[in-house]
Amino acid sequence: MHLYTAEQLKRVDAHTVQVQNMSTLALMERAAKAFTEALIQQFSATKPVFAIICGKGNNGGDGLAIARLLHQQKYKVQVYLLEAPQYTADNFQNQKRLSDHNIAIHFFSKEDHLMLPADAVVLDGLFGYGLRQVLDDSWQALIQQINKAACILAIDLPSGLMADVHTPDTAPVVQAHYTLTFQVPKLALLQPENQDKVGLLQILNLQLDDTCFAPEVFHMHYIEEALVQRIRKPRKPYTHKGTYGHSLLIGGSYGKVGAVLLSGKAALRSGCGLVSLYTPKCAYAIVQNAFPEAMVRTDEQTQYISSFPDDIAQLQAIGIGMGLGQEKETELAFLEWLAAAKEELPPLVIDADGLNILATHKEYLKLLPAQTILTPHPKELQRLIGTWEHDFEKLQKCKAFAQAHQLIVLIKGAHTVVVLPDGQLYFNSTGNAGMATGGSGDVLSGMLTALRAQGYTATEAAIMGVWLHGRAGDLAALDLSMESLIAGDIIAYLPKAFLSLTSKTQK
Structure with missing residues (x-):
């Protein structure tokens, strides 16, 4: 619309x-x-x-x-x-x-x-x-x-x-x-x-x-179900797990392992064929027990990430930042990795501390692949684009930022806005106040990474991802109430969100 x-x-x-x-x-x-x-x-x-x-x-x-x-x-x-x-x-x-x-x-x-x-x-x-x-x-x-x-x-x-x-x-x-x-x-x-x-x-x-x-x-649009139906790619019968991409989620630190765990679970629930997590050693047992479907690789450090993987050629998408922390070694490792791997980077989704690190080193934004998706919450967005007097100014500053760096930026909140590098704005129609809860953004980042790994364009992934994220939250709130909604519930209701699309397509 x-x-x-x-x-x-x-x-x-x-x-x-x-x-x-x-x-x-x-x-x-x-x-x-x-x-x-x-x-x-x-x-x-x-x-x-x-x-x-x-x-x-x-x-x-x-x-x-x-x-x-x-x-x-x-x-x-x-x-x-x-x-x-x-x-x-x-x-x-x-x-x-x-x-x-x-x-x-x-x-x-x-x-x-x-x-x-x-x-x-x-x-x-x-x-x-x-x-x-x-x-x-x-x-x-x-x-x-x-x-x-x-x-x-x-x-x-x-x-x-x-x-x-x-x-x-x-x-x-x-x-x-x-x-x-x-x-x-x-x-x-x-x-x-x-x-x-x-x-x-x-x-x-x-x-x-x-x-x-x-x-x-x-240049302004409203994301409705009909648009998501047009974007969605039905699965073909003669396919296998490799058909639907391999995504890597890099994040977690001592006390924040849950963030990358939520992202990984959301990625797999969003249709990704293979999901790997790269975490500090302290997360290994947690992830293997809580998320047996994922593959886990660990950093040499126990409590935080001190290096980034360099064998990324077989990956279709990488999500970075969920629970990552901002230890000096983590920061340097991320920046060095961007500089070293810039020619071979797959599609990226960057959230949380990944954004906070870039906000203090904006010269590294130019190393990000075009169409990288950034998913800041309001404070993270402010660190990236500066302060604003009102929401209309925020929109304009975000558009200028996305155009200058050729990135896709999500302004998360009620009616989450997908800001494209060409100045187009897509406002989401789904979601509710119950989703204002810790971990909700980590779920979204995992979903976006999974959609990119499956071959959706960055624009398609952003539009479809925010709508499905909100739709799952709406379905969860109907059964559980907004007050009782937690991030894991959004993942649990993703199957119903996808089914609501599938059933109408089949009709």
Whole structure:
């Protein structure tokens, strides 16, 4: 799924109206029906009063149409419409339709005190993606009144939130508990800084037509199951373990053996034919007992890695850094290995202390093979690209870093972003807050290494890996709860994540 800027979405709306031979009012009705159906599905048991707060534009027109549709379904509605010298044509038409159904409209100014029912579910339709500038302080009192409601649903976008750029923390913005957005998520809805404004996000498909743009125009995408289905390579019957690659995971140190162990298990559960671990001697018995399917090679040191293997020609991918530690000998060994082996390195995935070492020796980044995948958590990312004022700046700095070094960088978190060297951004649709637990990133690194070893391109591996990682986490959370989820559970539910793809492919 492509993600649109506000300007692109405006053109997509206009193109849809033209090619589907419909009016803009009919498209607004389609959006209102989709929103109303989602509302009824959520609130059919409680039948609350809905207070719909509408602005003068098309977002307000959506709200007016939703009010009428709810009324027709026997829900109680109270409609509040911002006074304005002029309304958009479709907004005005929906005012007339409310009048035809004898639904009262309460006009208000931004200085008024709204008498909202205490138990009402508030639908926010003041401003949508067409907002061109940040709201000034004169809107603060009105927005604060809305934010006092016990339950707020934003129509497409919380009012006051800019769709494509950073919205200052001090700006008046509705803090929705749910946002039901039309067709595609807007960029602002996917940024961590806006989580308290967006709440839970749901996407409503309006069958918009974006063929007015050439595909290469879009540089932002949303990773959905259909994309992963297209990437996935079904297994052929006449194959063997060598067909699916040999991956090596280098990591572990005294007290941190679990990290590389999780990576290894995740790699094997992600389809890799052979998995080897390279660890300090202290990990040997642990790994052999806990993970008999893996092959283990050990460093000469007991508690940390002091050298890196040089016989790597038969490997299809290497993952580095999970639990590695930052002993001086480890650091020097890693850097010397990169310099010595740069011409024969297979695809790499670098995580954790591998990234921390590179962050203090950035001149070695040029030795990494093109399309190496980096998987930093926020602090590790900061060490690589520097600090940022807000999430939009973080995206831009990460894009510049990926382009400068020809690397793929993952910005891990809710809606993990895959940042490609050509500037393309892929936002993940799976995952949950239960995955914010130690070892979750180690699991992802093992999965990515396994996918690279199986012959997936770096882009394919990154897209497929983050989606499957999140999907396994979602399946685990359904059975175990987010609170009880641990990294090993993500590995345990990888088979179900793959099965969800396989069963649909077979159908």
